[in-house]
Amino acid sequence: MRVKEGSFLWYLYLDKIYCLLSFRNVKALLEYFRLLDVHRKNTLNDVLFYHFLHYVTNLKSRQIRMVFDMLDWNAVGEIGFEEFYLLVCILLSHQNHLEEQFMYCHSRHVFRLLDINGEQRIGTTNFHMYRFLFNIKREQLREFFHNFNITGDHLNYKEFKIYTIFANDKAKEKQRMEREKVEKRKRLKSQLKKIVYQIGVCQRFLKSNLFNKHYE
Template sequence: MKVTSNFVKRLHLDPKYGLLNASSAQLVLEFFRLLDCKGTGGIDDIQFAAFLSTSTDLSKSQIYKIFDIFDLDRSGSCEFDEFYLLVCILVAINDNKAKHFLYRHWRTCFELLDEDGSKAVSREEFETLGFLFGFSRAAVKRIYDEFDVSGNQELDYNEFRLFVFAAIDAQEDLERRARSKALKKKHGKPRLLMARLTRSGAENSAAVI
């Protein structure tokens, strides 16, 4: 999923708490009030879809599925607390910190993914919303093969927590490798150039002799 909203791109999560700071939260509240043109204290599925369709590259079906998930109290509308959580996730995705957000707020994310309130996240539920945190269907399959200890194709609290810790470790390992590769690439070129210059100088000296 790609974030396209300039408004969201200007926001960043507090590195200590993994949430928006007070001033950013106030901006989100003002934005929410603009969307809530009826002044009901919540936005319906059409207003919600209008926001996400102009803020992401999600399909219409994905957007309405997300609305159903974020309508936590099943009121038929998305209140500010729910909208704030959505914006935090979008900011985390834009900053490539979705898995870090999942790590810091795993209980909230568990309840979000647990669509039917069964106190467990089924494979189907994870496949439906896993893209919010950067997990493909293939990745979800590997997750359940590895962390579904009970073998019932569901992750309970403890299994989900183990998965989150492993996911963030894997993410940090990938980031370390990427940084290491970038450094090698950055410092490798000058060394290669110097080697070529040295070799060229030696050849020129030999030619003069």
């Protein structure tokens, strides 16, 4: 899943620590929501929602319908601005590779979204259906339920919260290792430049000495 370049969401900034929009961005998003709300009901129905996501993302039709059903938890056929705002933050966190950070910061909201049946627990089926929103791979999902599923075939909120902490720490460690690799490459490149420069100086020095000896 990705946000299409040039779309409205492409120009919104998501805070990398709290995974929320700034006040200015929220105001801009609210105006955008009002433009989409052609029926002036302060909500978006499934048709308006479909065209919005189809325009700003590369999600498939089936996935868009799934997301709408997930947000429309009370089955009224519409979603309000709060659900719309939450979805935009999810999309931007995915775009900026902050999925684990978002799940950690907003674990309660994510849990409620995935708890479609309102049973205060998440099963493997629901998690598998919506893993594309948070860029969770199949093997990660299997590891998730194997390591954190303590109470049975479903996860309660405490287990899910523990997972978000673990996943966020793991993601940060991966980012740290990647930064170290980049810094190491930069140091090696700098050292290589110094060596090349020193070789060049030595070559010029030798040529100068040979030239002087030749004309002595």
